[in-house]
Amino acid sequence: MIIEPYTILYKEQLSAHVYLMRVKAPHIARERQPGQFILLSIDHDYGERIPLTIADANLEEGSITIIFQTVGYTTKQLATLEVGDELAVLLGPLGQPTKIEKLGRVVCVGGGVGIAPLHPIAKSMKAAGNQVICVLGARNKELLFMEDNFAAFADEVIVCTDDGSAGRKDLVTAPLKELCQMDEKPQLVVAIGPPIMMKFCVETVRPYNVPVVVSLNTIMVDGTGMCGGCRVTVGGETKFVCVDGPEFDGLKVDFDGLIQRLQAYRSQERRQEEQHACRMQQQAAVLEKKNV
Amino acid sequence: MPAACSNRPPCWRKRMSENNIEALQKLAKPHYEELKKLDFQLKPAQRAKIPLQDMPVQEARLRCKNTNEVALGYTPMQAVVEANRCLQCKSQPCVEGCPVRLPIRDFIKSIAIGDFAEAIRLIKVDSLLPAVCGRVCPQETQCQVKCTLGKMLKDPEQAVSIGRLERFVADWERSQGKIEPPLCRPDSGKRVAVIGSGPAGITVAADCRRAGHAVTVFEAFHKFGGVMMYGIPEFRLPKAIVEAEVELLQRMGVQLLPNFLVGRTRKLQDLLDKDGFDAVFIGIGAGLPNFMGIEGEHLIGVSSANEYLTRANLMRAYERGKAATPIIEAKRVAVLGGGNVAMDAARTALRLGAEEVYLVYRRSAKEMPARAEEIHHARAEGVQFHLLRNAKRVLGNAEGRVTALECLCYELGEPDASGRRSPVAIPGSEYVLPVDAVIVAIGNSSNPLIRQTTEGLEFNKWGNLVCDEDGRTSLPKVFAGGDIVLGAATVILAMGQGRKAAAAINKMLAE
Ligand SMILES: Cc1cc2nc3c(=O)[nH]c(=O)nc-3n(C[C@H](O)[C@H](O)[C@H](O)COP(=O)(O)OP(=O)(O)OC[C@H]3O[C@@H](n4cnc5c(N)ncnc54)[C@H](O)[C@@H]3O)c2cc1C
Ligand code: SF4
Ligand code: FES
Numbered sequence: 001m002i003i004e005p006y007t008i009l010y011k012e013q014l015s016a017h018v019y020l021m022r023v024k025a026p027h028i029a030r031e032r033q034p035g036q037f038i039l040l041s042i043d044h045d046y047g048e049r050i051p052l053t054i055a056d057a058n059l060e061e062g063s064i065t066i067i068f069q070t071v072g073y074t075t076k077q078l079a080t081l082e083v084g085d086e087l088a089v090l091l092g093p094l095g096q097p098t099k100i101e102k103l104g105r106v107v108c109v110g111g112g113v114g115i116a117p118l119h120p121i122a123k124s125m126k127a128a129g130n131q132v133i134c135v136l137g138a139r140n141k142e143l144l145f146m147e148d149n150f151a152a153f154a155d156e157v158i159v160c161t162d163d164g165s166a167g168r169k170d171l172v173t174a175p176l177k178e179l180c181q182m183d184e185k186p187q188l189v190v191a192i193g194p195p196i197m198m199k200f201c202v203e204t205v206r207p208y209n210v211p212v213v214v215s216l217n218t219i220m221v222d223g224t225g226m227c228g229g230c231r232v233t234v235g236g237e238t239k240f241v242c243v244d245g246p247e248f249d250g251l252k253v254d255f256d257g258l259i260q261r262l263q264a265y266r267s268q269e270r271r272q273e274e275q276h277a278c279r280m281q282q283q284a285a286v287l288e289k290k291n292v
Numbered sequence: 293m294p295a296a297c298s299n300r301p302p303c304w305r306k307r308m309s310e311n312n313i314e315a316l317q318k319l320a321k322p323h324y325e326e327l328k329k330l331d332f333q334l335k336p337a338q339r340a341k342i343p344l345q346d347m348p349v350q351e352a353r354l355r356c357k358n359t360n361e362v363a364l365g366y367t368p369m370q371a372v373v374e375a376n377r378c379l380q381c382k383s384q385p386c387v388e389g390c391p392v393r394l395p396i397r398d399f400i401k402s403i404a405i406g407d408f409a410e411a412i413r414l415i416k417v418d419s420l421l422p423a424v425c426g427r428v429c430p431q432e433t434q435c436q437v438k439c440t441l442g443k444m445l446k447d448p449e450q451a452v453s454i455g456r457l458e459r460f461v462a463d464w465e466r467s468q469g470k471i472e473p474p475l476c477r478p479d480s481g482k483r484v485a486v487i488g489s490g491p492a493g494i495t496v497a498a499d500c501r502r503a504g505h506a507v508t509v510f511e512a513f514h515k516f517g518g519v520m521m522y523g524i525p526e527f528r529l530p531k532a533i534v535e536a537e538v539e540l541l542q543r544m545g546v547q548l549l550p551n552f553l554v555g556r557t558r559k560l561q562d563l564l565d566k567d568g569f570d571a572v573f574i575g576i577g578a579g580l581p582n583f584m585g586i587e588g589e590h591l592i593g594v595s596s597a598n599e600y601l602t603r604a605n606l607m608r609a610y611e612r613g614k615a616a617t618p619i620i621e622a623k624r625v626a627v628l629g630g631g632n633v634a635m636d637a638a639r640t641a642l643r644l645g646a647e648e649v650y651l652v653y654r655r656s657a658k659e660m661p662a663r664a665e666e667i668h669h670a671r672a673e674g675v676q677f678h679l680l681r682n683a684k685r686v687l688g689n690a691e692g693r694v695t696a697l698e699c700l701c702y703e704l705g706e707p708d709a710s711g712r713r714s715p716v717a718i719p720g721s722e723y724v725l726p727v728d729a730v731i732v733a734i735g736n737s738s739n740p741l742i743r744q745t746t747e748g749l750e751f752n753k754w755g756n757l758v759c760d761e762d763g764r765t766s767l768p769k770v771f772a773g774g775d776i777v778l779g780a781a782t783v784i785l786a787m788g789q790g791r792k793a794a795a796a797i798n799k800m801l802a803e
Contacts, residue, residue, distance in 0.1 A: 001508060001567060003549055027557055036556075044514060046608055048616035073616055089514040091551040221607070221617075224512045224553055225739050226579045227599035233590060238583060243741060257590050260692035264592045265618035 003027060006040075006087040009063050014145035015138075017070045018113055019079050020055070026062030028054070028092045034120040035098030035215065035247055038064065039223040041089035042077055050074045051220045051242070053117030054093060064092075067116030067145075094223045095246045098213075102129040103187035107179050108154075109172050109201055111137040111193025115146050117215055118192045125190075126153045133179060133186070134158070137172035137193070141165035172197065173204040180208040188213065191250060195262065199255035212250035216241050219264060232258050313348035313364060320345060320370045327376055332405055336379050340444055345374040347456050349669075356642045356673040359526045359610055363427070363665075368408075371460040375403035378452045381440045386454060389438040392788045394418050396435055396454055403457055412461040420495050421787060423466065423533045424520060426459025428632075429784050432664045449664075466536065473543045477504030482801045485510065485569040487554045487742075490518020491783045492575035492774030494537060495790030496797070497546045500571075503798040508569075509541070510552040515606060518577055519775075520783065522606035523598065525636050527643065528666070531605075555745035564769055571769050571797045574757065575790065578775035579739025583732055584628065588686030593620055593694030597629070597637040597733035604640050622729035624648040626697045627675075628683050629733030630660040635667065637731045638675045650725060652678045652699060654715050680704070680715060684722060686730055697725045736780045754779060763793030771797055 010022040028038065032054050041047030050072070056065035070076045081087075098121050106125045110118035115136055126132045132153070137160040138144040144166055150157050158175045159167025168175065172193075179186055189212040191201035198214045205212045218230040218241045225243035232239055235252035239245065323342055327334070348364040349355070355362050366374065378400040386396040395414050402411035415422045435454045436442065442451030465471060484500045486493045489511040501507045515521050517534040542548060554560055554576075563569045581596035583589050600619070603609040607617035625641040627634050630653035638649045651670070653660060656679050660667055671677065680702040687696040701721035704713040738755035750758040750766035756779055763771040773789030775781055 001547075001549065003552070027552075031557060041514065043616065046611070046615045046617075048607065048618075077616075089551055091512065091514075091553060091557075093556055094553065221599055221602050222513065224579065225741060226577075226581070227602055228581045228583065228596040229599045231583075231590070238585075238589075240580075243739075243744075261590060261592060263692070264620075 004062075006090040008081055008083050008085050008087070009061065011081075011083055014067065015143045018067060018116075018143070018145055019070070020065060020067045020116075021078075021081075022058065022061070022063040022065050023087060023090065024062060025064050025090055025092075026059075028090070029057040029059055029062055029064050032057050032064060032093035033097035034100065034124045035117075036093035036095050037117075037246060038066065038090055038092030038094060039220060040066075040078075040087050040091075042074060042081065042087060044088040047088055048074050049089065049091075049221060049223070051094070051217060051223065053215070053217075053246075055116040055119055067113065069113040091223060094242055096244070098124070098190075098247060100124045100128050104130065105133065105184060105186045106130045107133045107135065107176065107186040107189045109135045109137070109176055109189065109191040109193070109197075111172055111191075111197040112139075112143065114193030114197070114215075115144075118190065119146060119149060121190055121192075122150065123153055126155075131155050135160065135172045135175050135179075136167075137161070137197070138166075139163070171200070173200050176201060177204050180205055180210055186210055189250075190214075195255055195259045198250065198253075199259075202250040202253070202255070206251060213247050214250040214253060215246045216248060216253070216258065217246065218258065219262065232261075311346045311349045312351065313367065316346055316348050316370060317367050319343075320367070320373045323373045323376075324369050327373065332376065334376065339377055339379055340441060342373060342377045344377070344450055344453065345370045345456075347453070352669075352672040352674075355527070356639070359643055361530050362527050362669055365463055366456055366460045368406075368460075368464070371403055371408075371457060372406055374453050375400045375457055377441060378404065379440055379444075385438040385440060386435040386452075389435040391434065391782075391784050392418050392791065394435075394458075399461070400452065400454070400457060403461060408461050408464045411457075412465045415458060415461065418791075419784075419787065420498055421491060421537060421783065422458050423462035424491070424529060424537070425784050425787070426455050426457075426462055427529050427533075428524060428663070428782075429455055430663045430782065431455035434784075466533075471536070471540060473540055474498070474502055476502050476544055479506065480504040480801065482506070482570045483508070483568060484797060484801075485563045485567075485572045486575065487560070487573065488512075488518060488575035488577060488774070488776075489516035489538070489548070490575055490577050490774060490786060491520065492577075492786040492790040492793075493518065493573065494541060495787045496573045496575065496771075496773070496794045497541055498544065499791060499794030500573075500797055501541070501544050501546050503794075503801070505570075505798070505801060506545075506547070508547040508549060510554050510557075511548065511550050512553040513606065514550045516548055516550065518575075522602045523633070523636070525601065525605055525640050527639065528636065553741070555741045560742060560746045560749075560770070570801055571771065573763075573790075573793055573797065574742060574765070574770065574772040574776060575774045575786070576739060576742060576776050578736035578780040579741075580737040581732070582735045582737055584683055584734065586683060586685050588688055588694070589732075591686055591688040591694045592692050593622065593688075593729045594686055595620065595729075595731060597627070597633045597731050598736070600637055600731050601633075601640060604644065610640075610644060619644065620729045622646055622727070624650075624727040625729045625731060626650045626652055626683070626725060626727045627731045627733055628652050629735075630655065630662060631733065631735070632662045632666055634733035635662045635670045635675075637733050639666075639670055639673060641729070641731070642673055642675065646729075648727075649675045650678050650727070651675050652681050652683055652697070652725075654680070654682045654702060655712075656680055656704060659712060678725075682715075682717070683730070687724070694728055694730055695726065697727050697730055698722055699725055736775075738776055738779070742776075761792065762796035763789055764796060769800070
């Protein structure tokens with residue numbers, strides 16, 4: 001049994017801050033199912049391990065697709081890697097796969113970079129024989145991506161932007177509410193996006209007695225259930241997102257606690273980026289001197 | 293706050309040196325000369341008079357600011373003097389106390405006459421990780437508690453320092469240059485999969501490889517060694533020692549695959565059915581940290597010791613400015629628990645810049661499961677022990693950050709079934725300890741991943757794998773050992789179980 005280097009095979013910028021990469025990982029491509037994620041790191045000794053959802057897999061190429069937004073130190077560094085470069089660590093597939101079954105009508109709501117992990121789930125829901133309505137939200141047209149991929153299979157795609165530069169000028173909760181009010185209520189809502197969006201989706205759906213599944217993205221270290229850094233409260237119980245999740249019954253998730261814990265290392269992260277910028281400047285200065 | 297709560301040793305800052313190497317060497321010297329004069333032929337009474345040799349350590353006031361190893365190990369002269377304290381008992385009670393029955397008396401005899409090479413050879417027949425075990429075994433409850441000398445001197449702390457001697461010869465061997473890998477039998481054509489690279493997995497990998505089988509180790513993390521790598525800190529177990537053991541496996545021809553989570557990256561059953569392995573060993577450790585289940589445990593600044601130590605050790609968060617992994621920065625830290633994990637977390641917090649570290653433990657010092665030496669070191673470094681206290685809730689501010697820990701005082705009640713006097717809460721004794729981080733080190737449950745993803749494996753109600761004496765599980769060709777079987781235990785027990793399972797695997801594959 002051999003593990004090949006995790007080489008980047010393809011890279012594309014999807015929107016202002018969102019990138020897509022295909023990475024060689026035949027052993028993960030083989031086993032992965034919709035809803036699962038990976039942990040990656042870009043430096044063997046000093047890297048940080050971050051979770052990213054597997055957006056797609058290609059068995060022929062032996063690759064998985066990841067889509068990420070440059071938000072923190074590691075995602076920004078990741079975006080600077082090019083085709084041919086290798087990731088230092090790639091662990092997966094992690095987490096419980098999405099339960100895909102034929103229910104009838106399923107509404108899939110994706111916000112921001114959450115549109116990426118929604119894609120394989122929505123596609124499988126369709127393949128299982130459901131009527132699939134997708135609601136995709138972004139701040140503006142520039143930040144929107146993959147709408148064509150959804151249009152290719154979905155029964156309906158509703159696009160919302162905050163400024164109306166594409167689709168409706170609305171929050172995703174507006175069409176979601178309309179769909180819940182229709183005579184033929186959805187049998188299931190799947191919402192993936194920033195925690196605050198998922199929280200409001202859940203609150204929108206709650207009065208209509210429709211089940212809603214959310215996919216949580218917390219801080220993680222090992223991804224194997226060993227550290228408890230990814231814990232959230234669900235229905236009053238402590239759950240570990242990496243082994244019990246990442247999908248949970250949205251009606252039971254304590255979103256406020258989740259949002260709070262995501263702030264845990266913010267000040268350190270900011271300092272780190274500053275330090276890094278500082279080091280880059282120093283390096284640039286050294287290089288300049290050499291050139292002189 | 294009750295007065296008894298603050299028991300920081302009063303003089304720790306003033307004492308200039310605690311066991312410095314030159315001073316100790318000077319103390320050993322006259323005894324060594326005397327031994328030479330007697331040609332190492334002593335009567336038991338004379339041996340009993342040789343004073344216990346202390347191990348040199350880094351000075352407390354300096355060491356709590358760095359991550360270098362605290363204990364520095366005996367000098368050769370000290371080792372010889374200490375070894376000559378051994379009475380060479382016929383009945384060898386020390387061996388009884390050792391979980392893997394190392395030939396303690398015999399290896400000490402070799403050290404006593406300066407034959408270090410023979411001493412390490414004797415140890416290695418039964419132990420694969422002497423440099424590790426010499427450092428982390430709880431000798432005072434295993435071999436040393438049984439030692440005749442300690443009994444004679446009516447003080448178990450005066451027993452022969454078996455652990456320090458084991459450590460000494462293991463380090464001596466490494467200092468002699470590259471260690472030769474043990475010989476392996478010709479290829480058997482059989483393949484063994486080992487899941488997890490902790491002490492249990494490393495042992496099975498080595499023993500099965502020696503029998504000529506092709507061995508692949510699957511490890512979820514990007515580095516090998518299990519808890520020895522991500523949990524036990526550098527200042528207690530230098531990572532170079534663990535890395536050397538792993539490298540030895542590699543040189544023996546063991547294949548090591550990192551970033552591979554069996555159960556998810558590949559199902560256990562698929563390893564047997566589809567990938568052609570003839571046997572599987574499960575050594576996945578304890579995993580899953582327990583929390584207290586109290587109010588405020590989700591606040592920012594509360595973490596499990598596993599998370600805190602993994603960030604610090606494996607992810608190198610202690611190398612600020614270099615490591616990308618952040619770690620809680622706190623001036624005042626409360627650690628909950630009284631085991632090795634709690635001591636490691638408390639001492640790591642000091643090294644990461646905490647000014648006050650409180651260890652909150654429900655029972656009294658006597659009941660602490662940590663190694664005596666770690667408790668002693670923690671105290672000397674300034675960790676403040678709040679004994680017979682327990683956390684009641686964690687308090688936080690509007691941003692959700694920890695600001696304090698509310699504790700409750702306890703007293704010891706009647707002995708329970710296990711003979712331990714269980715602590716009873718004193719109503720109304722609450723007090724508030726201002727802190728900005730809380731680290732929970734109250735034990736682990738077992739990781740459910742393999743259970744969730746493997747059919748037919750039998751687990752007990754605590755989630756531990758059920759196996760027989762030789763590590764056979766309820767599934768054919770599948771064996772297990774270490775913390776996943778024992779619950780959170782020790783390195784030596786994990787290694788001992790690995791040994792037995794490997795023997796059973798080798799026997800099965802020979803048939
Ligand atoms: C902080 C701390 C301090 C300690 N101090 C001491 C001490 O002083 N003395 C002592 O004797 N003991 C000590 N212990 C306990 C001791 O380390 C353990 O008992 C011992 O390491 C258990 O060994 P193991 O091989 O069973 O598992 P572990 O060392 O836990 O190794 C298990 C390995 O398996 C990997 N793994 C888990 N699941 C999977 C999977 N599905 N697929 C692939 N890999 C997987 C893990 O990543 C890990 O690397 C301490 C433990 C801790 C946490
Ligand atoms: S019991 Fe103590 S004195 Fe006796 S052989 Fe063992 S180590 Fe030596
Ligand atoms: S990431 Fe460590 S337990 Fe989930």
